[in-house]
Structure formats: C-alpha cells, structure tokens
Amino acid sequence: MSDATGDIGQIIDETTSQRTLAPVAVASQVGLMLGVSLATVFVFNILRPKNKIVYEPKIKYHVGNKVPPRPSDSFLGWVSPLLHTKEPELVDKIGLDAAIFLRFLRMCRWMFTAIAALTCAVLIPVNVIYNLKFVPAKGRDALSMLTIRDLDKSNWIFAHVVVTYAITLTVIVIVWYHWREVVRLRRDWFRSPEYIQSFYARTLMITDVPKKLQSDEGLRAIFESVQVPYPTTSVHIGRKVGRLPDLIEYHNNAVRDLEAVLVRYLKGGKIGKKRPTVRVGGFLGCGGEVKDAIDYYTQKLQRAERAVEEFRNQIDLRKPENYGFASMAAVPYAHIVANMLRHKHPKGTTITLAPNPKDIVWKNLGKSPSEIRRNQTLGWVWLIVVCAFNTIPLLIISVLANLSSLTAYVPFLESWSNASPGSFTFISGVLPPAVSALFGWALPIIMRKLTKYMGAYTHSRMDRAVVARYFAFLVISQLIIFTL
Incomplete structure (x- = not known):
C-alpha cells in the first residue's frame, strides 16, 4: 500500500x-x-x-x-x-x-x-x-x-x-x-515576348524512342504517323555526348581561373606592377615550373575551346540516344500538338513540350526504360529505409520534449533539474526543435539525390517529387504514427 x-x-x-x-x-x-x-x-x-x-x-x-x-x-x-x-x-x-x-x-x-x-x-x-x-x-x-x-x-x-x-x-x-x-x-x-521568342517554347521533346526509329528520319516518321495539323520545321535525335560534358566543365574551370587571375591583376581598375604567376607541376609548392598565369590560363582556355568545337563537329557521327527534339514554326503550334498527343504514345514514344535546356538533367534523359525501372525500384527501397530510419530521431525528439517527465526515472536528470532548474528548462525547450531542424534539413537533400538517381530528367520535376514525398513523410510520421 x-x-x-x-x-x-x-x-x-x-x-x-x-x-x-x-x-x-x-x-x-x-x-x-x-x-x-x-x-x-x-x-x-x-x-x-x-x-x-x-x-x-x-x-x-x-x-x-x-x-x-x-x-x-x-x-x-x-x-x-x-x-x-x-x-x-x-x-x-x-x-x-x-x-x-x-x-x-x-x-x-x-x-x-x-x-x-x-x-x-x-x-x-x-x-x-x-x-x-x-x-x-x-x-x-x-x-x-x-x-x-x-x-x-x-x-x-x-x-x-x-x-x-x-x-x-x-x-x-x-x-x-x-x-x-x-x-x-x-x-x-x-504571351510575353521573352517566352514567344525563345526557341525551346516552340520545341517538342520526344522520349522513349524505339531503337529502329532513333534517327532524324525516324522522328519525322513518328509525327507523320499521327498526322499532326502543323508540320515540324526540324527534328534532331539525341546523340551520346561522351566526354563533351567533361570538356565543357574543363572549359568553364579555365574561364574561372583566368577571371580570378585578371581580377587580381586589374584590381581597382589599375594594372598591377607585377604580372601574376602560377606554378605548374611539382609537389606541395616544391619543384615544377613557374609560368605567367595570364598566358598559361589563356592557352588552357583556347585548347579547351578547340577540343569542344572539334567534339561538337563530330556529334552527328556518334551513337543515337532514345530521345530527340522537334521544333515547330510557332509557339501555339507546339502547344496544340503537345495537347493532342498528351495521353497518346505514338510508336511507343512520349511527346511533351520541351523544358528549358538549363532545367534538363541530361544524364537521366538518355537512360533506357529498363534502367529507369531498376533505379526506381532501388530508389524506392532506399527511400523507405531512409524514412524509416528518420523516424528514430522523431522518437528521440518526443522524448527530449518531455525531459521533465523522465526525471522520476533517470536519476541524472532529477539531480540536474534540482541543481540547476534554469539550464534544465532552457535545454528542454531548445534541444527538441534544434534536433528536429537538423534532421529536417538533411532529409530533403537525401530525397533529392534519390529522386535524381530514380531518373527525373528535369530539376523542376525533382523539386515537385521532393515536396510531395517530404509532405507524405510528414503526414505518415507526424500525424499517423505519433497520433496512434
């Protein structure tokens, strides 16, 4: 008793x-x-x-x-x-x-x-x-x-x-x-001039093109088979770009290096007394050859430009991809044709309005349907594992939010609460939202990487998928699991 x-x-x-x-x-x-x-x-x-x-x-x-x-x-x-x-x-x-x-x-x-x-x-x-x-x-x-x-x-x-x-x-x-x-x-x-005058606004993107139709002529045959009311002005099948993205990145790095050197040399609108130098080769600043930095990066930039131009000139000889683009004579024509073919898949393809080239994830655009299905399966498995693992911090947060209720069972917390009630109260109020913010910051980043791995071919689509999946996770974890 x-x-x-x-x-x-x-x-x-x-x-x-x-x-x-x-x-x-x-x-x-x-x-x-x-x-x-x-x-x-x-x-x-x-x-x-x-x-x-x-x-x-x-x-x-x-x-x-x-x-x-x-x-x-x-x-x-x-x-x-x-x-x-x-x-x-x-x-x-x-x-x-x-x-x-x-x-x-x-x-x-x-x-x-x-x-x-x-x-x-x-x-x-x-x-x-x-x-x-x-x-x-x-x-x-x-x-x-x-x-x-x-x-x-x-x-x-x-x-x-x-x-x-x-x-x-x-x-x-x-x-x-x-x-x-x-x-x-x-x-x-x-209706704005900027959109109407942009090339991609009157362009259609064709994905999932069968192998036998992976050519410019094959794309024309696809549009002829559906009898669209407006003819295409040009069609182009995508080609494997190989090392071209690496060459462009090398070119961009050379531009940034040259700009950084010129900014230092021309700082404040005045030419420096001494031309900048750069050490090429060597190890940990020892050895190598000292060269004029402006000349060195200028030559590096010129070599990169020649390599990119040569690679682009040979692009028509490279292996075709399973996507392509078709341009129309006017923006309304492209919208009408895209609406006509919205739920149709002529010859097994999918035809939509072309996104802005800056919005496209080019590495995902050329993936085959089987590769995308495999990545989506693995991606969903990883996403479920990550979300399940992320519920553990939520359990910890729920415990941290009730530190005062644990004082009866944890002697250390009871001693702390009695010895310094001010610091105990401060930590019990601040620690839960801090932990929640940390994991709330990390999870969308992981979801975005998984969405990209699963084959999203535009950054806009990735953003929409991340918002939808994160919202679903919050509903399931915060509303359903913790309510039950």
Whole structure:
C-alpha cells in the first residue's frame, strides 16, 4: 500500500514539475529563436552594404537588361524595393518560377496572419476566461490557460468549432485567390515576348524512342504517323555526348581561373606592377615550373575551346540516344500538338513540350526504360529505409520534449533539474526543435539525390517529387504514427 501511495505521489510531483517547467521551456525557446532572428537580421544589414558581390550579385552580373531593383546602402535599404516592386516587374527581372515562389510566401504570410488573428481574438480569450472561472489555480499555468486542454463544457467548446470552420473557409478563400493569380501570371508569361521568342517554347521533346526509329528520319516518321495539323520545321535525335560534358566543365574551370587571375591583376581598375604567376607541376609548392598565369590560363582556355568545337563537329557521327527534339514554326503550334498527343504514345514514344535546356538533367534523359525501372525500384527501397530510419530521431525528439517527465526515472536528470532548474528548462525547450531542424534539413537533400538517381530528367520535376514525398513523410510520421 505504501508503494502505491509513493507512486501516486511521484506522479503528482512529476505533473506539478511539468506544469512549472513547460511555460518556462516554451518561453526560453521563443526567446532564443527571437534573439537568433534579430541577430541574423542585424548582421545581414551590417554586412550587406560592404559585400554586394555576395548579397546583390544580380545587380552587377545580370542578364541583358534584367537589372533587379537597386537597394540603398542604408541599414534597412533593402526593405523599400521589397515593398514597392510590383509583380510584373518581378516576373520580368527574376523569372516566373521565382515570382510564383514569392507569391506563395505572401500567401502563407496572409494565411497565417488571418489564422493568428482569429485564434488570438476569439479562442485565447475564451480559454483564459474559462480557466479563470472553472479551473483551480493549482491545476493551471500560464501556458495551459491559453489552450483547450481543460475545457470540458460543450457550450464553451462550441466557440472552437465555429472558429475551426472560419479558419477552414479563410484558407480556402486565400488559396483560391492566389491560385487564380498564378493562372493569370502563367497566361501573361506565355504571351510575353521573352517566352514567344525563345526557341525551346516552340520545341517538342520526344522520349522513349524505339531503337529502329532513333534517327532524324525516324522522328519525322513518328509525327507523320499521327498526322499532326502543323508540320515540324526540324527534328534532331539525341546523340551520346561522351566526354563533351567533361570538356565543357574543363572549359568553364579555365574561364574561372583566368577571371580570378585578371581580377587580381586589374584590381581597382589599375594594372598591377607585377604580372601574376602560377606554378605548374611539382609537389606541395616544391619543384615544377613557374609560368605567367595570364598566358598559361589563356592557352588552357583556347585548347579547351578547340577540343569542344572539334567534339561538337563530330556529334552527328556518334551513337543515337532514345530521345530527340522537334521544333515547330510557332509557339501555339507546339502547344496544340503537345495537347493532342498528351495521353497518346505514338510508336511507343512520349511527346511533351520541351523544358528549358538549363532545367534538363541530361544524364537521366538518355537512360533506357529498363534502367529507369531498376533505379526506381532501388530508389524506392532506399527511400523507405531512409524514412524509416528518420523516424528514430522523431522518437528521440518526443522524448527530449518531455525531459521533465523522465526525471522520476533517470536519476541524472532529477539531480540536474534540482541543481540547476534554469539550464534544465532552457535545454528542454531548445534541444527538441534544434534536433528536429537538423534532421529536417538533411532529409530533403537525401530525397533529392534519390529522386535524381530514380531518373527525373528535369530539376523542376525533382523539386515537385521532393515536396510531395517530404509532405507524405510528414503526414505518415507526424500525424499517423505519433497520433496512434
């Protein structure tokens, strides 16, 4: 009997400890995050005016006339362009994808502001009044008074039901409004001179081309077999590029090396007193031959250009790939043909609008269907293993979030809590979100690499797949597993 009484007393003490520590832990977490945010903004405003090449690279290295709005060098000089730059200008300067991402952030801002306004104006006053009227002082704390934890009267809970419907309606209206604006942005982009004049906009991409049709003539035969209303102006089958990507990377590295040398030699608009040198060969700075760096990298760049040009001239002689491209006379023709063939697979191929060449993952585009199926099978297995393994940190986080409940079972934690309640409370409030942020940062990166391995042939498709899979993981792990 005495043991049972002792256990009950232990549970009561544990509950009291949790009620005492929870508000302090939450307050310490909020204070830390607020301090880190303010410090980040302060350091950013100090460093930005003196490091424009880092924080404002597009102002100096822009494409054509796409100069972004120039912020002033004052402490909050970036705020004015942020507030006053209109969306059509953003689409023109930074592109449609970036503008839609900013609109998504704006949508989230207004959505959560509206939800916070509803809950703070209605629910928190209801919860506080109920706790003051019906909950004993020993059974409540500053944090629980703001929540629905102790509400057990139906006429008071009705306020939460009404606000829940109001929040649902608010989210629907805000999402509908911004969805409509995104559709408008896409229509305007498709009619813009930049899109209409781009070559890829009137080009179709053909994938999964059978071996017997892997030629320019074979691609023409595919389009003739479906009797498209508009003829193609040119067709090209993809070719194995071999060492060409490596040569281009070698060429780009040579360009960067030469630019770095010239920047140092011509620093401040003045020619240096001594021409830069580079040591070729040797080991750990010993031995080798010292050469003029500008001449050396210039010759290296010229050799790379000749190699790339020679390789490109021989590209038609190389083995064909299972993909190709067909260009039309105008952008509307390409869209009409792509819509006609959306769910059709003439000769076993798939015909879609060609993505921007910069968006294509060329290594995946040439993979065979069997290779993609094998990679997808292995990729899904690895993805399931990674997600299953990642639930272990979530279990650890759930334990760390309740350190105070473990004090009755772990003597070290009990001693720590009694000796230094301030540090114990701080760690119990800060450690769980820190661990969660670490693993939340790593998992999308792993998912992206696996998605690329599984054969996604555009970076946009990889982004969509990562968002969908990470969302599914959060629903399964956070909502289903931990709720059950």
